[in-house]
Amino acid sequence: MDLLRDVLKGQSAKVFFSVFMALIFANPALASGLASGTSELTAFKDWVWTLTGIFVFLFIIVQAVRAMMDQITWLEFALSIVKVVVVGGCITVVTWAMGVFGVAP
Numbered sequence: 001m002d003l004l005r006d007v008l009k010g011q012s013a014k015v016f017f018s019v020f021m022a023l024i025f026a027n028p029a030l031a032s033g034l035a036s037g038t039s040e041l042t043a044f045k046d047w048v049w050t051l052t053g054i055f056v057f058l059f060i061i062v063q064a065v066r067a068m069m070d071q072i073t074w075l076e077f078a079l080s081i082v083k084v085v086v087v088g089g090c091i092t093v094v095t096w097a098m099g100v101f102g103v104a105p
Helices: 002-008 012-026 034-068 074-100
Strands: none
Touching: 034 074
């Protein structure tokens, strides 16, 4: 009840910060140093890329099936492939630019 009362009084930032710090210091993987944090972030990045790849594959398959069933035109199917390529290219360009300017991702 005290937590709810503090949130309702407008002290939600303090409560959030306290809970956040408690979670960080309670988890040894997050509080054990830079190497551990870097490896956790790399694992998270790999997981996100894998999940994104699965969603892109399913998106293209669904669009191909829709084109075969004449729900969309083949031009719209080609444009959906172009959209996927453009989004992937933007991520690649940002990563390259960060490397050029010395900000390692």
